Amino acid sequence: MPLRNRHGVPVDPVPFVVVVGLAFMILLSFGPLYGQALGLSLEAGIAASVALFLVALTVAFHRQVWNADPEALVPAALRAERLFYLIPILTALIVALAVPLLVG
Incomplete structure (x- = not known):
């Protein structure tokens, strides 16, 4: 469906x-x-x-x-740029979420 x-x-x-x-x-x-x-x-x-x-x-x-x-239609270049920026943001988010758990 x-x-x-x-x-x-x-x-x-x-x-x-x-x-x-x-x-x-x-x-x-x-x-x-x-x-x-x-x-x-x-x-x-x-x-x-x-x-x-x-x-x-x-x-x-x-x-x-x-x-x-x-x-x-969203141009492929714009989609690729958004994806490129999203990868380090998600990586930083996961690291930032893990740091307090490792320190404390």
Whole structure:
């Protein structure tokens, strides 16, 4: 079943799946650890991480599927540039999330 935007036009699901997968990976990997570091129980940390993941899922669906315009073409150079900038940003985010856990 293809994903469809609000006008019923099929939308490429790959960007949505990638964003949701990254959100799941980061939130469920670091969320419970940070929750425990802040004094929450493991169950509460997992529950908070799942809640944040559901918020991220909803926002990603709204932006990348529901409001998507498949007819709007983004030049390949612009997409490559965005991807190039996103790689170091995600790397820095994961390192920044891991540093407090290693130090503390």
